[in-house]
Amino acid sequence: MSNAKLPTFIAVGAFAVLAGCSAPSESGGVNDPYESVNRATHAANKGADRIFFRPAGKAYGTAVPAPVRASLSNAASNLDGPRTVANDILQGNIEDAGHNLSRFLVNSTLGVFGLFDPAGSSFGLEARPTGFADTMAVWGVREGAYLELPLFGPSTERDAFGKVVDVLTNPINSWEDGTEIAAATALPSVLDSRYTYGESLDSILYDSADSYAQLRLYYLESRRFRLTGQGSAENAYDPYENLYEDVYEGIYE
Amino acid sequence: MSDTHISRRTVLAGGAALFLLAVLPRQVFALTEGQARSLIDQAVAEINAVINSGRSEGAMYGEFEKIFRRYADVPTIARTALGPPARSASAGQMQAFTGAFAGYMARKYGKRFRDFVGTQIQVTGARTVKSFQEVQAVAKMKGQAPFAISFMVSDRSGSDKFFDLLIEGISLLKSERAEIGAMLDRRGGNIDALIQDVQRAG
Numbered sequence: 001m002s003n004a005k006l007p008t009f010i011a012v013g014a015f016a017v018l019a020g021c022s023a024p025s026e027s028g029g030v031n032d033p034y035e036s037v038n039r040a041t042h043a044a045n046k047g048a049d050r051i052f053f054r055p056a057g058k059a060y061g062t063a064v065p066a067p068v069r070a071s072l073s074n075a076a077s078n079l080d081g082p083r084t085v086a087n088d089i090l091q092g093n094i095e096d097a098g099h100n101l102s103r104f105l106v107n108s109t110l111g112v113f114g115l116f117d118p119a120g121s122s123f124g125l126e127a128r129p130t131g132f133a134d135t136m137a138v139w140g141v142r143e144g145a146y147l148e149l150p151l152f153g154p155s156t157e158r159d160a161f162g163k164v165v166d167v168l169t170n171p172i173n174s175w176e177d178g179t180e181i182a183a184a185t186a187l188p189s190v191l192d193s194r195y196t197y198g199e200s201l202d203s204i205l206y207d208s209a210d211s212y213a214q215l216r217l218y219y220l221e222s223r224r225f226r227l228t229g230q231g232s233a234e235n236a237y238d239p240y241e242n243l244y245e246d247v248y249e250g251i252y253e
Numbered sequence: 254m255s256d257t258h259i260s261r262r263t264v265l266a267g268g269a270a271l272f273l274l275a276v277l278p279r280q281v282f283a284l285t286e287g288q289a290r291s292l293i294d295q296a297v298a299e300i301n302a303v304i305n306s307g308r309s310e311g312a313m314y315g316e317f318e319k320i321f322r323r324y325a326d327v328p329t330i331a332r333t334a335l336g337p338p339a340r341s342a343s344a345g346q347m348q349a350f351t352g353a354f355a356g357y358m359a360r361k362y363g364k365r366f367r368d369f370v371g372t373q374i375q376v377t378g379a380r381t382v383k384s385f386q387e388v389q390a391v392a393k394m395k396g397q398a399p400f401a402i403s404f405m406v407s408d409r410s411g412s413d414k415f416f417d418l419l420i421e422g423i424s425l426l427k428s429e430r431a432e433i434g435a436m437l438d439r440r441g442g443n444i445d446a447l448i449q450d451v452q453r454a455g
Contacts, residue, residue: 004364122299126398128396199364199368200365200368203364203365204290205362208435209432209435209436209438209439210431210432210434210435210438213431213432213435214428214431214432217423217427217428217431218423218428221419221423221424221427222264222420222421222422222423224422225401225419225421225422225423226421226422233380233382233387233405233419234382234383236385236405236417236419236424236426236429237333237385237417237424237426237430238383238384238385239329239330239332239333239406239416239417240384240385240409240410240416242331244379
């Protein structure tokens with residue numbers, strides 16, 4: 001990260017903290033005040049998946065051999081390397097910063113511009129992705145309301161804001177043609193994910209009685225789990241305490 | 254996410270726990286961590302055997318349903334998934350719903366486990382959370398990052414059973430509560446129609 005970028009990070013971070021103060025609190029439940037808008041977006045996203053992402057993912061997955069797909073996805077995630085290191089530093093996580101910096105250097109050189117992942121396969125430097133949304137969580141910014149974003153899918157106010165910061169502050173953008181390179185590598189890796197997790201995604205989107213509610217639950221619970229580790233058992237629902245109580249009233253409409 | 258962050262928190266939590274242990278009388282749990290762990294060890298061994306048996310899909314669903322009935326508190330999970338309408342349902346309806354629900358769970362989650370052929374699930378630890386036990390496990394898939402599975406175990410049904418399963422933090426109980434609730438809404442709250450749908454779903 002260049003020094004010129006640092007003030008941007010700090011300014012944006014300060015704003016995020018202020019923005020987070022106005023967000024309502026959450027306690028393991030679902031905070032979804034924009035549900036009707038979100039549901040409309042969900043319907044549109046499902047339509048986009050049905051006519052584009054699902055068939056395109058299938059076509060990409062069948063037509064392009066696995067090693068090529070892996071390489072393109074590797075290259076895309078390698079371009080996130082500098083930004084990942086920057087966020088590790090902002091989180092005060094020096095160990096992950098060193099880990100991800102080494103990973104970036106190894107894969108950018110031995111891994112031929114990130115097309116291969118020798119760091120992960122030979123050096124024990126597995127991917128430890130992070131972004132500005134995680135940084136805000138470390139700083140104590142609450143997740144805010146649940147959002148389903150057009151094309152990007154499930155998110156929260158904090159995570160959506162983090163995503164915007166990730167895109168705007170990616171050091172790759174200061175390279176010549178950096179923006180174009182980042183954009184060009186994004187689509188193959190999206191299609192690869194759609195293909196790889198095809199069955200699980202299909203079952204959530206198309207086999208569920210309420211795919212919106214399922215996707216919301218999956219996103220919020222797995223996100224909180226990733227941010228807090230094994231602590232989610234504390235939020236587990238105890239059916240023996242609550243067998244006759246309507247605990248979910250207000251959580252699920 | 255952040256190692257230093259977590260370890261700092263762990264240290265603080267550890268300190269608080271020691272303090273509480275010193276000042277509070279030891280609470281006695283009927284079900285010990287060791288018992289919960291050995292229950293899940295057994296369940297996991299059976300799941301591993303089915304995943305790697307190379308049997309047909311249909312045969313695997315049958316096996317999963319048997320495991321689910323043996324190790325999970327199916328009536329409690331079914332009742333929780335149904336939510337408040339369980340209170341007004343007749344005993345006959347609850348029995349029919351519970352039966353349909355067990356088959357639905359075996360098909361739905363059996364389908365997911367089918368993708369796990371060659372995967373080894375390994376129990377890694379157990380701890381007391383509130384009034385139940387959390388048994389933690391890791392599923393290691395070829396070429397993919399391992400993922401966490403937690404079994405919530407209690408003896409309050411009268412025998413040691415798990416009542417929830419968290420896969421990467423996603424609760425099966427909460428997920429099914431939302432799903433069954435949506436299915437019931439679709440049927441305008443008609444439990445008999447719901448039971449027929451659940452028999453076919455998954």
